[in-house]
Amino acid sequence: MSFTDRSNLRQPPLGRRLRLGFVGGGRGGLVGSWHFSGARLSNHFDVVAGALSSRPENAALSAADWVIPADRSYTDYREMARAEAARPDGIDAVAICTPNDSHAAVAIAFLEAGIDVILDKPMTAMLTEAEALVAVQKRTGVSLTMTYPFSHHAMVRQARALVDEGALGRITQVHVEYLQDWNLAAQALDGAPWRQDPKRVGRSSIVGDIGTHAYHLLHSVTGLDVARLRADMFVCGGAKPQPDTAHIGLKLSNGAPATMQLSNAAVGQYCALRIRVWGDKGALDWDQEKPEELRFTPAEAEERIFRRGAAQGIRAQAEALIHLPRGHGETLTDAWANLYAEAGIMIAARRSGRDLGQALTRLPGVEDGLRGMDFVEACADSHEAGGIWTQMADRD
Template identity: 40%
Template sequence: MTRFAGRQGPIRLGMVGGGQGAMIGAVHRLAARLDGHYELVAGALSSTAEKSRASARDVGLAPDRSYDDFKQMAIREARLKDGIEAVAIVTPNHMHLPVAREFLKRGIHVICDKPLTGTMSDAKKMQAAVEKSDALFVLTHNYSGYPMVREAHALIASGKLGDIRLVQVEYAQDWLAEAPAPDNKQASWRTDPARSGVGGATGDIGTHAWQLAGFVTGLKPQALAADLQSFVPGRTLDDNAHVMLRFHGGARGMLWCSQVAAGEENGLRLRVYGSKAGLCWQQENPNVLQMTPLGGPATLLTRASRATGHESRRLTRIAPGHPEGFFEAFGNIYAEAAQAIRAHRSGAPVPDDVTFPGIEDGIAGVAFVDACVRSSNKNAAWVTL
């Protein structure tokens, strides 16, 4: 039995980061509330005391559960009878490790925004902290929570595509196509190596594309060759990357991520081609998965239709034809984590069909960024993973 054995009702959740002006903090709070699995009761929502308290008032936290410092929060919440059972970490990348470590060592489950950390050295330290702790660790690669992504995963695992030969994944945006204004907080830390880590676009969105391709296909990477660019003058981190991929077993692939692709909003797209069929999924039209057998017509599989299977339908909330999107996919990661946390309360195993990204996905993502930087520094030479 665990320290939270016997707890009933919603999981008491804390949050570090995600205060005023932080879009991703609001996304996490909405995702956690979506199915009623969590209750936000505590937070250290900003790096400054004044803003942290103001942010806490905005989201309805009691004054005595609003903290100026995450370590203070971890120590006190671990001692409280009604203290938090899990914490969401929605800070810039460089803070993921120090924050997570404080909660993990006190047995508090961690739900961390991606990427895992900004550097490979910190990623290995995070892995050690997770392995030492009895608490669960969840990484919010939310795109793996879309029902039709789960459907694609199931189709490939069942052999419907045959032997996988080609994987094409891209994630294109344009919001960093120009130097951001000084007061653009979200852009400033993402383009700062001290806070973002060694990767720019590769870390911010490239890791999403990397995790999506690996989750859907089940392929294990072998090597990559990366050509990274920083198109905006004065920018030290990459804002565009073209990456060739080799997988164990012989499959080949390409990954393109960019934050300077004019006209693109959130263009995440995955195409997988096997010896029997191919499929295509686009995040901006997430309720549809296109599958085309070799020599046959394209079939459009729609979310929650009779043609879909258990793996996708169990994550569907509403009837066919009613769109589900970004918040619901994020909510699915939180819902899967909730099932794991409730199992953990009683010492029971996590149900077999519960799936969420964890420390392995995080390590793989940071290893991808690290390999891209190493390859690009060697004139796009092939490097092993």
């Protein structure tokens, strides 16, 4: 099979699955379960090693849950990087699912060992750590994938394809929101107190956590970046150390205005990530809680609802991420699997030195991770200065 035709995203191109290790994400970890499910469903990875917890008992129990052999269950990621790099059957890649403040150190250890990295967002806790991590990745040439799974839904790719075709014309405004309700009560930390510690999450918990998803979705759909922004942050739930809500005004790179609304203290909102894009020829509307539908409204034609599945009007970029007929639901787990499948193609290509069609993927890398940190930094700068307009860093 030729991988350039993308006819089966979930077929490993090297004739074997890649060997994957995990750092963090063990027993009781929601983030780790998403990564683990996506890796397995992608059909590109076998999970064979892990430093799933720094507590030996929890590490052993978590390894047993995931059927990882006892001799490849570690309690120290540095030991894991050294040992796995030395094995003839060592891991090809590692998924990092630890709190933000450890991302840089863990990722650097594996990059230096020649092991490809799949890193949970945000890239790091602090911008300086992200810049140091990017420098190591550039020097080693080992790949680093950021996990922004929402851009791996088929209908998000359909939206971007319509934008690229010019179906919306010139983009004139964008509204993106991500609203949840898990953080309503005082100190409501969902079993993870580190999420309110600035030393561990960085300068803004709300922007670093769900705001980076919203920012990446905006860029993925429109192809535009943020030039300037102004951010106001609030505590709308019970008293807590960090704001749980942010209202952000944006000026996009084409001059168009945009808004972003973020909260994890909004009663009745579960995982309400939504983007609406207006152009001078048409508009798009996608809602993560209804991920298989994309509403397209041309300015001078009837509204159209695209539904995920093999049907007239589904663009090739979206069809590559579709695995079941309409009516058989593909949701967030499938988006994670698409992300891991595209990561598998890219990692296999690097390791084999072959062109496996990886240029056809839209896989977030170090530039996306660093730009997400620029966004967090600019939002924090704006808020701390009283909500003033603030320039995003110029990386060109």
